[in-house]
Amino acid sequence: MALSTASSTACTHTSALPLSHQLVLVTGAGRGLGTHLARSFLEQGARVVVNYRRSEEGAKALVADYPERALAVAADVCDRAAVDAMMARAREHFGGPVTTLINNALPDFAFDGDARPGPDELTWAHFDHQLQGVARGALNTVQAALAGMREVGFGRIVNVGTNLFQNPVVPYHDYTAAKAALLSLTRTLAHDLGPDNITVNMISGGLLRTTDASRATPEAVFELIAASTPLRRVTTPEEFADAALLFASPWARAITGQNLVVDGGLVKG
Template sequence: MRTAVVTGGARGIGAAIVARLRAAGLAVASLDLIAPDAPRDGVLEVACDLADAAAVASAVDRVGTGLGTPVVVVHCAAFQKVAPFADLDPGDWDRTFRVNVDGAFHLVRATLPGMRAAGWGRIVVITSSSYFAPPPGMSHYVASKGALTGLVRGLSTELGGDGITVNAVAPGLTGTENARRDIPEEHFALVRGRQAVPRTGEPDDIAAAVAFLVSDDAGFITGQTLLVDGGESRL
C-alpha cells in the first residue's frame, strides 16, 4: 500500500482529497494546524505548521513510522486573506508565502529522499485559477500561486528521471464550507455564468483530478497545470 501526505487535509478541498485517496486504497496522513470536524477512520492526523521546516520534517518522520514512507505528496494548505495591495500588512504577505510557497519547499525537501529511493513518486500542488484571471485584493495570494506554478515546472524537469511526476491542480471558485460562509451567493452566480459547465464546483471535483494525477495512469503527465474550474478560464 502506498502512503500519501496531504497538507491542509482537515477541511474543505484537502479533506475531500484525503477521502478520495483513502477510497483509492492509499494510506493517508493529513498535516494541518486544525483538527477535522470528526475522527476519520484510517487517517493519520498530524498537527503541523507548514511554515516551520523542523515541524514539517518531524511530521514526515512520524508519517514514515506510522504508515510507511510517503511517495504521494499533495500540498493543499494555503493562507489566504483578501486585501488591496496598498493596504496589505507585511505580516500577511510574509505568512502567505511562508505557508503557500515555503510550505511546499519544506514538504518536498522532507519527502524527496523517500520517493527517490522508491524510484516512484507523485507530487501535486494545489494552485488557483486566480493565477490566470486575478481578482482584486489578492495580488499577494496570486503571486504565491504563481511561484508554486513555477516550482512545479522546475521540479518536473529535475525529478522526471527519478520516476517522480510533479503537477498542479488549479481550482476555480469551489463551494467549500468557508467559501459559502464568506462569499455572497451573488458572486457564486456570477462565476457560474462565466463557466462552460454552469454549476458551482465542489471539493470532490478537485479531489477527482488529484486522484488521477497521483495514479499509475498519469505516469506520463508532468509539469502541467490542470484547471478545474468548469471551463471558466478555457485556456
Template structure:
C-alpha cells in the same frame, strides 16, 4: 503504482478542500496522512473512522522541522514512507473581495505570509519526501493552485502572487526531479462552493460564476478532489510540470 498502494500526505487535510481530498483518497483505498494545524477534532475523527487508512498529525507546514517530524512519524505509523504529497494547506485566507487588501494597503508581511504558506510549505514537504522517493524511484507531488493566476478577476494580490510563484516552483521542481521518477504537477481551481475560505463569498458571485462556465455550475470540493486522482494514478505517469485548471471550463489554460 496504484493509488491504493500509495501513502499520501494531504496538508490541511481535515477541512474544506483538504477534507474532500482525504475522503477521495480513502475511497480509492490509499493510506492517508492527514496533516492539520488547528482542525484537531476533525482530523482525529477521520483517524477513528478509518483506523487502517488514516494517520492524523499536527504540524505547521511552514516550519521545516515540524514537517520533518511529520514524515518520520508517518513512516513509523505505516511502516513505510510517504509516496505522494498533496500540498493543499491554505494559510489564513478568506475570499472576500470587499475585505481584500488593496495595493495601497498591501504589506510585505502579508505577501510573505502567503508565500510561506504556498511555496515554503511545498519546499518543506518536497525536501522531506525527497530521499525516500528517490530510493524507490517513485513520487507524486501535487500542488494546489488557482485560476486567478490566469484570470485575476478579483485582485487578491497576496494570494495570487504566492500561487503564481508556486506554479513556477512546480515546473522547476518537475524539471529537476523527473530523473528520479518523481512527477510534480499543479491543479488550479476557481472559487469552490463551498469551503471555509469561500464562505464569505456572496451567493450572487457564485451565481455569476456558474452562469459563466460551460457546465453552468460552480465546481465543488468533491469534484476538484476527484481530478487530483488523475495526477496520482498510473495513467499520468508521463505527465509532469503541468497545471490543470479545474473550474468547469471558466478559464482556458
C-alpha cells in the same frame, strides 16, 4: 501499522503505483478542501496522513472513518523540523515512506473580495504571510519527502494552485502571487525530479462551492461564476479532488510540470 509484504514489494522501484498502494500526505487536511482531498484518496484505498495545524477535531473525525488507513499528524508546514518529524511518524506508523504529496495547506485566508486589501493598502506583510505558507510550506514538504520517494523509485507531488492567474476577477494580490511562485516551483521541480520517477503537477481551481475559505463569498458571486462556465455550475471540492486522483494514478505516469485548470471550463488553458 506496518505495510504488508505485498504492498512493500509493489512500492519498490516501479514507474507507477495504483492508488491503493500509495501512502499519501495531504497538508491542511483537517478542514475544507484538504478534507475532501484526503477523503478521496481514502475512498480509493490509499493510506493517508491527515496533516493539520489547528483543526485537530476535523482531522481526527476523518481518521475515525478510516482507522486502519488514516493517521492524523499535527505539523505547521512552515516549520521544517515539524515536517521532518511528521514524515518520520508516517514511516513508523505505516512501515514505509510517503510516496504521494498533496500540497494543499493555506495560510489563514478568506475569499471575501470586499475585505481584501486594495493596491493602496497592500503591505509586504500580506505577501510574506502567503509566501511563507504556500511556497515555503511546499518547499519544506517536498524536501522532507524526497529521500523516501527516491528510496522506492516513485513519487507524485500535486500542488494546489488557482485560476486567478488567468482570470483575476477579484485581485487577491498576495494570495495569487504566492500561488504563482508555487507554479514556478512546480515546473522547475518537475524538470529536476523527472529522472527520479517523481512527477510534479499543479491543479488550479476557481471558486469552490463550498469550502471554509469560500464561506464568506456572497451568493451573487457564486451565481455569476456558475452562469459564466460551460457547465453552468460552480465546481465542487469533490470534483477538484478528482483531478488529484488523476495526477497520482498510473494513468498520469507521463504527465509532469503541468497546471490543470479545474473550474468547469471558466478559464481556458
